[in-house]
Amino acid sequence: MPRVGVLALQGDVREHVATLEKLGVTVVTVRTPSDLEGLDGLVMPGGESTTIAHLLVTSGLRAVLQTKLDEGFKVFGTCAGLIMLSRDILDGRRDQWSFNKLDVAVRRNGYGRQIASFESSVEVRDVGVVPGVFIRAPKIESYEKNVEVLATFDHGDGEHAVLVRQGNVWGCSFHPELTSDLRVHQLFTDSL
């Protein structure tokens, strides 16, 4: 049975843990570098990307995780997690860093502030229609050819990728963990 970590520095950790447990994997919460030992994959939850970035540095996780990611460690990021994995961050803080593992440009709060947060259904390739919950969601504005797009969504301004994969790294603009639908997480756990 795969062992999957959930980065537990800040954000909706509990929902990811619950979703993964329903899929039958062993779940470990990760707050320090030693928590990463023996894991087959890691989920980076939703939350505030500036806060999570700050705590990744103070906890010593940033350097360890960067090395593991470069060596092929499998990571799935939702919302803030997607931001942390993206190459280019638009509308972020000037000093905002990322792990630079997805060749996408992502705009923080690209779907608007909280009043514009929304629910809608999203069709995921080879999976079907899943509920999409977008909360101050990051918008993938562009991506390179080597990025595999698993779902797109048109919020009135054209199709934008909302679920992507590049090698060992997955990123999602919305929050499958806030719903009872397990299929997006299952795509990730099936790959472990």
Place this chain on the structure above:
Amino acid sequence: MSSTTNPSIVGSALVKRGLADMLRGGVIMDVVNPDQAKIAEDAGAVAVMALERVPSDIRRDGGVARMSDPEMIQEIQKSVTIPVMAKARIGHFAEAQILQALDVDYIDESEVLTPADEEHHIDKWAFTVPFVCGATNLGEALRRIGEGACLIRSKGEAGTGNVVEAVRHLRTINAQMRRLASADEAELFALAKDLQSPLALVQEVAATGKLPVPLFCAGGISTPADASLVMQLGAEAVFVGSGIFKSEDPVRMARAIVEATTHYEDPGVVAKVSTGLGKAMVGAETSTLEVRLAERGW
């Protein structure tokens, strides 16, 4: 792969509570200007609460405390990328309408401001923007949720730097939830009456053992140890008002409280971040207070 044409829904309970879920494990800091907001964001705050005076100054100055000047809220919105919350007076739905028009991310219907209605809280279902409300006990929390609040914070006693009331309110809410969880179905009707709360919400708490919305803690948190204490008592995030910018070294205090909130179960980390912090805000003994803010709202 074709895109969906299904309509989008804004302002649903899932979307409103969802933002509160994203704030869990974080620190929401009171700020009175863009410089403080930037310090808060730099330190790792998950959100800022924009207000004209922190609670300890409201307490000192007296007078009627109202919603902040929209210009000041907008300046803070421009200065940071994290969510910006703002306070409306209890029952003052027109202030809340203004805050929604300003596109704030969360409205705090707060006892720290002077109440505008002594009988009714705001009908929060009527808004797209989510609301947080304070509570001193489970009945109060469930009444606020019944009115549409998407996040509850235990009230504590704002502006005192004294965590004792926050602890009292958290322990009360948790004890009352445990009581519901151990009650049988027939007892819930009388318990709902005692709690003066909607029966459906009482039944939900009895079934799940927790509030239907996240439970954060506010009012009197002024050190990393305070943050660790309330997190261990079941708070899912903390609001820090006067505790940061009334301390000797706000930058270090802000960073330390953020780290202590994340690593609340690790006394080694809390000890490390507590070391050499400088003076915390000067606290107040709650028995000597002239105005007890927690008694506002019902």
